Amino acid sequence: MVDTNSSSPTSSDPRDYRNTVGKIEVPNTKMSMRDVDVFYGDKQAVFGVDLDIAKNEVIAMIGPSGCGKSTFLRCMNRMNDTIEGCVVSGSLKLDDQDIYDPKLDVVPLRARVGMVFQKPNPFPKSIYDNVAYGPQIHGLASSKVELDEIVENSLKKAGLWNEAKDRLDQPGTGLSGGQQQRLCIARTIAVSPEVILMDEPCSALDPIATARIEELIDELSANFTIAIVTHSMQQAARVSHRTAYFHLGYLVEIGATDDIFTNPRHRLTEDYITGRFG
Amino acid sequence: MSRSTIDIVNRNLAKRYAKEKRFRLFGLASILAGLTALCFLLVTIVSNGWGAFTQSYVQLTLDLDPETLLITNPLDDDQWSYANYTGVIKQSLRERFPDIKSRKDKKRLYQIISPGAGYQLNLLMQDRSLLGQTVTIWLPADDDVDSVIKGHIDRHRPENERRVSDKTLSLIDELVNSGELQRKFNNVFFTAGDSSEPEQAGIKGAMLGSFFTLIVALLLSFPIGIAAAIYLEEFAPKNKWTDFIEVNINNLAAVPSIVFGLLGLAVFLNWFGLPRSVPLVGGIVLTLMTLPTIIISSRVALKSVPPSIREAALGLGASKMQTIFDHVLPLALPGMLTGGIIGMAQALGETAPLLMIGMVAFIVDIPGSFTDPATVLPVQIFLWSDSPERAFVERTSGAIMVLLMFLILMNSIAVLLRKRFERRW
Numbered sequence: 204m205v206d207t208n209s210s211s212p213t214s215s216d217p218r219d220y221r222n223t224v225g226k227i228e229v230p231n232t233k234m235s236m237r238d239v240d241v242f243y244g245d246k247q248a249v250f251g252v253d254l255d256i257a258k259n260e261v262i263a264m265i266g267p268s269g270c271g272k273s274t275f276l277r278c279m280n281r282m283n284d285t286i287e288g289c290v291v292s293g294s295l296k297l298d299d300q301d302i303y304d305p306k307l308d309v310v311p312l313r314a315r316v317g318m319v320f321q322k323p324n325p326f327p328k329s330i331y332d333n334v335a336y337g338p339q340i341h342g343l344a345s346s347k348v349e350l351d352e353i354v355e356n357s358l359k360k361a362g363l364w365n366e367a368k369d370r371l372d373q374p375g376t377g378l379s380g381g382q383q384q385r386l387c388i389a390r391t392i393a394v395s396p397e398v399i400l401m402d403e404p405c406s407a408l409d410p411i412a413t414a415r416i417e418e419l420i421d422e423l424s425a426n427f428t429i430a431i432v433t434h435s436m437q438q439a440a441r442v443s444h445r446t447a448y449f450h451l452g453y454l455v456e457i458g459a460t461d462d463i464f465t466n467p468r469h470r471l472t473e474d475y476i477t478g479r480f481g
Numbered sequence: 482m483s484r485s486t487i488d489i490v491n492r493n494l495a496k497r498y499a500k501e502k503r504f505r506l507f508g509l510a511s512i513l514a515g516l517t518a519l520c521f522l523l524v525t526i527v528s529n530g531w532g533a534f535t536q537s538y539v540q541l542t543l544d545l546d547p548e549t550l551l552i553t554n555p556l557d558d559d560q561w562s563y564a565n566y567t568g569v570i571k572q573s574l575r576e577r578f579p580d581i582k583s584r585k586d587k588k589r590l591y592q593i594i595s596p597g598a599g600y601q602l603n604l605l606m607q608d609r610s611l612l613g614q615t616v617t618i619w620l621p622a623d624d625d626v627d628s629v630i631k632g633h634i635d636r637h638r639p640e641n642e643r644r645v646s647d648k649t650l651s652l653i654d655e656l657v658n659s660g661e662l663q664r665k666f667n668n669v670f671f672t673a674g675d676s677s678e679p680e681q682a683g684i685k686g687a688m689l690g691s692f693f694t695l696i697v698a699l700l701l702s703f704p705i706g707i708a709a710a711i712y713l714e715e716f717a718p719k720n721k722w723t724d725f726i727e728v729n730i731n732n733l734a735a736v737p738s739i740v741f742g743l744l745g746l747a748v749f750l751n752w753f754g755l756p757r758s759v760p761l762v763g764g765i766v767l768t769l770m771t772l773p774t775i776i777i778s779s780r781v782a783l784k785s786v787p788p789s790i791r792e793a794a795l796g797l798g799a800s801k802m803q804t805i806f807d808h809v810l811p812l813a814l815p816g817m818l819t820g821g822i823i824g825m826a827q828a829l830g831e832t833a834p835l836l837m838i839g840m841v842a843f844i845v846d847i848p849g850s851f852t853d854p855a856t857v858l859p860v861q862i863f864l865w866s867d868s869p870e871r872a873f874v875e876r877t878s879g880a881i882m883v884l885l886m887f888l889i890l891m892n893s894i895a896v897l898l899r900k901r902f903e904r905r906w
């Protein structure tokens with residue numbers, strides 16, 4: 204894409220970051236984004252990003268603060284719709300379905316593309332109600348028994364069942380931070396989405412809780428496609444199959460996680476993962 | 482010469498602490514000033530108004546003789562209505578004090594009993610089997626007698642400088658000594674409407690008027706206010722128009738309430754032709770007045786719901802409506818209810834706009850519906866405070882006490898609701 208108002212200080216930098224290094228296309232594509240620009244009012248946050256996400260892969264998005272990775276993530280289930288003045292252009296597809304088709308209803312889209320947020324945000328309701336809410340509004344359970352089953356399975360998949368089974372009627376807000384985040388994951392998978400977007404899911408958690416969530420992500424990748432934004436490069440290295448490096452709104456490099464961390468091809472990626480800036 | 486940082490810090494420390502101490506003292510002083518004023522107010526009202534809850538009654542033995550009552554044909558309803566009830570009372574008084582012969586003294590004797598006592602006897606005689614019998618009942622004493630009993634009239638002043646003559650005083654003393662004049666709980670105060678005679682005046686009419694008016698205000702302002710707040714906060718696009726509306730709502734909250742009364746007079750009475758002095762119109766006017774308060778507090782309550790809760794619901798695929806009604810509203814409701822109840826309490830204490838729509842009239846009948854002429858508690862207080870009789874002074878304060886009780890009750894409910902439904906996350 205052509206950038207006309209390039210006045211950032213690095214524009215004179217010989218290291219060009221406007222063209223993505225690495226292979227964008229993947230076999231077995233689940234989501235496909237082409238030439239995505241995102242504007243907040245007059246300010247452009249994401250510049251012409253092309254990216255494919257394969258079925259059942261875990262893709263990590265890393266980069267310094269303000270590089271547009273969270274913004275890009277939130278485009279994938281149109282959570283940016285809630286932000287005043289946010290405009291998205293380009294093509295975003297989920298199984299050939301255009302996500303930004305004006306005729307598309309976001310309700311079923313978000314049932315297919317779930318999201319876990321940075322700060323654990325359980326509803327101030329019981330643990331059971333937290334998990335049951337999604338299936339209830341979408342009418343996924345035809346009976347109480349079925350609903351109980353969904354809740355139990357979701358909590359089991361989120362690794363929270365043993366801790367929560369005796370206190371399902373207690374408020375979800377009474378759990379610890381790590382448990383709350385697992386509850387949020389259970390709530391998300393209760394509606395059986397195809398893709399789960401995770402926006403720095405561990406940034407508010409301690410290392411032990413983080414390790415549990417990382418394990419969980421690994422287990423979930425058998426059934427779900429997961430896109431995770433993270434500030435921790437170790438986390439990206441541990442959980443993801445592919446890694447995308449963002450810089451100032453551009454996708455700089457994309458590739459298999461092992462390659463990115465052992466053999467980065469772009470100078471900026473190398474600088475970032477070796478801790479020279481970020 | 483080098484001075485370490487800690488020296489400089491230490492040198493200023495005393496000054497900093499003194500500043501803090503001064504500020505605390507100012508705060509404490511202002512709280513104390515406020516509390517003193519409040520205590521003074523409450524003590525004045527209670528000490529003035531306490532007497533309103535008791536009333537002096539005189540025990541009389543009445544001979545309900547058809548002849549004295551001028552009832553010749555008991556089947557004629559008109560005769561019952563216009564029967565000489567006062568005559569029976571006067572006769573009973575004469576029999577109680579057979580020594581009193583002069584016209585002047587007789588007049589004083591009759592004045593011991595409330596001029597409205599005949600009406601009370603009329604009510605009693607709804608039971609027509611009493612005709613021809615002799616009954617012993619307690620009838621309210623005149624307000625001057627009541628004032629003497631309550632010590633509001635100084636006996637030691639010369640006769641021509643007080644409202645009660647020596648003769649009357651001696652009659653009162655005799656009745657008190659024989660136990661036929663006693664202070665009793667003032668039922669009338671809670672069961673009667675307004676009256677020009679203090680001992681016949683009560684606040685029931687005003688209380689019911691307030692009740693009907695508030696019901697109208699509640700039914701209109703709550704749904705409208707909350708719906709407007711939800712629309713403005715959650716659905717309305719943020720543009721020039723909504724900004725304009727917001728500014729105007731904030732302005733309306735500061736408009737003097739009498740202006741709403743004038744509006745009510747011009748629009749509801751003169752244009753729509755609704756009846757004067759009725760709770761229906763009063764409620765509509767108070768709705769206009771409290772709407773801005775309710776909208777503003779409801780919007781604040783909605784705003785204070787953390788965005789993470791909305792994102793969580795939206796992220797699960799809840800529609801906007803579901804997000805608002807399942808998650809945002811339950812969290813905002815305590816704040817909305819508090820705002821609403823405080824708005825209602827404000828409406829309960831409002832006088833000025835109701836004066837403009839005629840709810841200030843002297844209304845004796847107790848209102849039974851939304852379209853019966855009525856007055857409200859604060860207007861009743863205003864009316865009584867204007868009356869010259871000593872007994873109305875204590876009734877004014879008594880009515881204020883009742884009004885304050887209702888206000889405290891409503892505010893306590895607001896606090897309780899907030900405590901009960903408040904959810905933390």
